[in-house]
Amino acid sequence: MHVLIIGAAGMVGxxxxxxxxxxxxxxxxxxxxxxxxxxxxPPQPETDLPVKVLACDLSDPATAPSLVARRPDVIFHxxxxxxxxxxxxxxxGYAINLDGTRYLFEAIRAEGAKEPYCPRVVFTxxxxxxxxxxxxxxxxxxxxxxxxxYGTQKAIGELLLNxxxxxxxxxxxxxxxxxxxxxxxxxxxxxxxxxxxxxxEPLVGMEATLPVPRETRHWFCSPRAAVxxxxxxxxxxxxxxxxxxxxxxPGLSATVAEEIAALERVAGPAAVKLIxxxxxxxxxxxxxxxxxxxDTARARDLGFRPDASFDAIIRQHVEEExxxxxxxx
Amino acid sequence: MHVLIIGAAGMVGxxxxxxxxxxxxxxxxxxxxxxxxxxxxPPQPETDLPVKVLACDLSDPATAPSLVARRPDVIFHxxxxxxxxxxxxxxxGYAINLDGTRYLFEAIRAEGAKEPYCPRVVFTxxxxxxxxxxxxxxxxxxxxxxxxxYGTQKAIGELLLNxxxxxxxxxxxxxxxxxxxxxxxxxxxxxxxxxxxxxxEPLVGMEATLPVPRETRHWFCSPRAAVxxxxxxxxxxxxxxxxxxxxxxPGLSATVAEEIAALERVAGPAAVKLIxxxxxxxxxxxxxxxxxxxDTARARDLGFRPDASFDAIIRQHVEEExxxxxxxx
Numbered sequence: 001m002h003v004l005i006i007g008a009a010g011m012v013g014x015x016x017x018x019x020x021x022x023x024x025x026x027x028x029x030x031x032x033x034x035x036x037x038x039x040x041x042p043p044q045p046e047t048d049l050p051v052k053v054l055a056c057d058l059s060d061p062a063t064a065p066s067l068v069a070r071r072p073d074v075i076f077h078x079x080x081x082x083x084x085x086x087x088x089x090x091x092x093g094y095a096i097n098l099d100g101t102r103y104l105f106e107a108i109r110a111e112g113a114k115e116p117y118c119p120r121v122v123f124t125x126x127x128x129x130x131x132x133x134x135x136x137x138x139x140x141x142x143x144x145x146x147x148x149x150y151g152t153q154k155a156i157g158e159l160l161l162n163x164x165x166x167x168x169x170x171x172x173x174x175x176x177x178x179x180x181x182x183x184x185x186x187x188x189x190x191x192x193x194x195x196x197x198x199x200x201e202p203l204v205g206m207e208a209t210l211p212v213p214r215e216t217r218h219w220f221c222s223p224r225a226a227v228x229x230x231x232x233x234x235x236x237x238x239x240x241x242x243x244x245x246x247x248x249x250p251g252l253s254a255t256v257a258e259e260i261a262a263l264e265r266v267a268g269p270a271a272v273k274l275i276x277x278x279x280x281x282x283x284x285x286x287x288x289x290x291x292x293x294x295d296t297a298r299a300r301d302l303g304f305r306p307d308a309s310f311d312a313i314i315r316q317h318v319e320e321e322x323x324x325x326x327x328x329x
Numbered sequence: 330m331h332v333l334i335i336g337a338a339g340m341v342g343x344x345x346x347x348x349x350x351x352x353x354x355x356x357x358x359x360x361x362x363x364x365x366x367x368x369x370x371p372p373q374p375e376t377d378l379p380v381k382v383l384a385c386d387l388s389d390p391a392t393a394p395s396l397v398a399r400r401p402d403v404i405f406h407x408x409x410x411x412x413x414x415x416x417x418x419x420x421x422g423y424a425i426n427l428d429g430t431r432y433l434f435e436a437i438r439a440e441g442a443k444e445p446y447c448p449r450v451v452f453t454x455x456x457x458x459x460x461x462x463x464x465x466x467x468x469x470x471x472x473x474x475x476x477x478x479y480g481t482q483k484a485i486g487e488l489l490l491n492x493x494x495x496x497x498x499x500x501x502x503x504x505x506x507x508x509x510x511x512x513x514x515x516x517x518x519x520x521x522x523x524x525x526x527x528x529x530e531p532l533v534g535m536e537a538t539l540p541v542p543r544e545t546r547h548w549f550c551s552p553r554a555a556v557x558x559x560x561x562x563x564x565x566x567x568x569x570x571x572x573x574x575x576x577x578x579p580g581l582s583a584t585v586a587e588e589i590a591a592l593e594r595v596a597g598p599a600a601v602k603l604i605x606x607x608x609x610x611x612x613x614x615x616x617x618x619x620x621x622x623x624d625t626a627r628a629r630d631l632g633f634r635p636d637a638s639f640d641a642i643i644r645q646h647v648e649e650e651x652x653x654x655x656x657x658x
Contacts, residue, residue, distance in 0.1 A: 143471060143472055144488070152491065156488055159481050160485075243460060
């Protein structure tokens with residue numbers, strides 16, 4: 001099986017790559033070739049498998065046809081301009097998140113017109129496809145009413161994925177990932193970045209700023225859970241999805257105060273003291289339009305499994321990213 | 330006020346043009362200039378107002394900028410490849426219904442970047458943005474889950490309209506029109522065409538074919554009601570809409586059997602005998618995925634007014650299109 005990851009240099013892409021290589025496959029389906037693409041060249045992993053890494057721009061109409069020409073069996077489409085950047089740069093957001101996605105789906109369709117071809121396409125959508133006002137728990141029949149350009153672009157990607165799947169051009173599944181915490185490494189331009197940094201920085205003895213009120217409620221999963229959703233999506237029987245190929249993944253609903261309480265349980269009160277409140281109205285306004293809790297019965301019935309607790313999410317980060325050590329050097 | 334109608338040669342476009350010219354304005358707002366555009370040149374109406382008619386292809390990227398360069402205050406965007414044709418010709422449907430709509434919105438944004446400009450844009454969406462399974466009555470918070478490429482393209486148009494409005498590039502409102510009956514003139518390529526022809530043809534003594542079972546339920550409005558929705562949308566205070574700029578217009582829910590019963594009441598049993606059953610599985614499959622009834626409390630609260638009854642819809646056609654005469658020559 002040939003697997004292509006578009007957006008492989010991003011956080012989820014790197015975690016997914018590591019997961020696939022550590023098992024030599026996806027949930028028992030062997031991989032014999034891996035292609036890793038991103039706007040910057042993804043790191044060449046150490047492995048015996050043939051891995052091709054390449055830098056390419058999905059908003060260039062020539063990119064998708066060249067990626068698809070090698071006829072990958074499974075395509076993970078993770079590439080996106082994140083929410084804060086898509087809001088700041090209207091043209092760039094539409095160019096990558098909408099046009100890039102459409103070029104990919106069109107390239108697959110064109111490839112299939114030459115010779116039958118219908119790859120599994122796993123598309124990472126986002127809870128930003130929903131916008132206030134919403135019910136306490138958002139179910140899978142609730143209106144997609146995004147309040148950001150990023151959410152709009154993801155919602156359009158979902159509609160295209162459904163239509164291209166219905167027409168038999170590809171075998172798509174879209175997963176609305178919760179906000180992934182704790183993101184390792186440096187902050188990105190996502191408006192949701194602080195949800196990670198208020199945990200990540202204090203865990204290594206550094207200060208972090210909190211731009212929103214502590215009662216702000218949001219929807220989370222760990223990097224490991226996110227990767228698990230994607231590999232499950234790559235292998236499940238899409239006939240179970242019917243015409244609605246996109247769904248909200250399970251997650252944990254928590255307030256910032258609950259995040260901080262979990263941090264205190266795992267890392268003690270000294271860590272919590274490193275969080276400094278610095279209200280940012282622009283961030284607060286974006287986040288206020290985001291959903292807080294979901295009814296994910298559909299995803300659970302389909303076998304998607306969430307994290308056990310917020311404490312477990314923090315412990316996972318300490319294990320995987322900090323070698324078990326809390327408090328920095 | 331300068332008004333632009335894109336799709337002015339279509340049935341709704343022609344009815345809207347006649348309505349605007351008969352009042353010299355839109356609900357009390359005077360018109361001093363009218364531009365009528367379509368893929369074929371719309372007929373030059375008889376009027377003292379300056380009216381420019383032009384043939385243009387919205388899927389040509391040069392078209393929208395030239396239409397918008399004259400800075401119309403109100404733009405009715407009615408142009409679309411209809412459902413049956415968009416399903417048969419995948420590329421054409423996306424080129425007109427998605428790319429064409431986006432070119433229009435982008436042209437408005439570009440015009441506004443030169444000098445402030447934020448026209449009212451009235452976009453005709455469709456109940457085809459919804460797909461089965463749905464509740465008995467579809468409310469305005471229900472998932473857009475189209476089961477046709479046409480419905481997909483209209484749903485994407487709604488998302489773009491919301492985002493461009495939110496960003497202040499245009500002042501948009503999208504109206505999901507019910508299926509318009511009785512369409513005057515010849516059948517078009519819409520899969521919904523038979524809902525009109527089983528009434529229109531018998532009213533002039535001609536045979537008509539019915540491709541679906543009589544218990545098929547669907548959602549209707551008259552041409553006059555459709556035009557009323559559009560003029561109301563052009564003039565209402567969009568601040569009342571919030572971020573969700575698109576809504577389902579009121580209508581009448583009726584089965585084919587109820588349509589035929591209304592025909593019998595208005596035109597007698599001889600008319601009904603002209604309807605011949607000719608089951609067409611392709612049409613029946615498309616129609617089975619369409620919605621049947623709506624909760625339109627939101628539109629009614631905003632002042633949109635539906636037809637009184639199906640009998641009234643048929644009588645309106647007899648008056649306006651047949652000069653009051655039933656039964657043909």
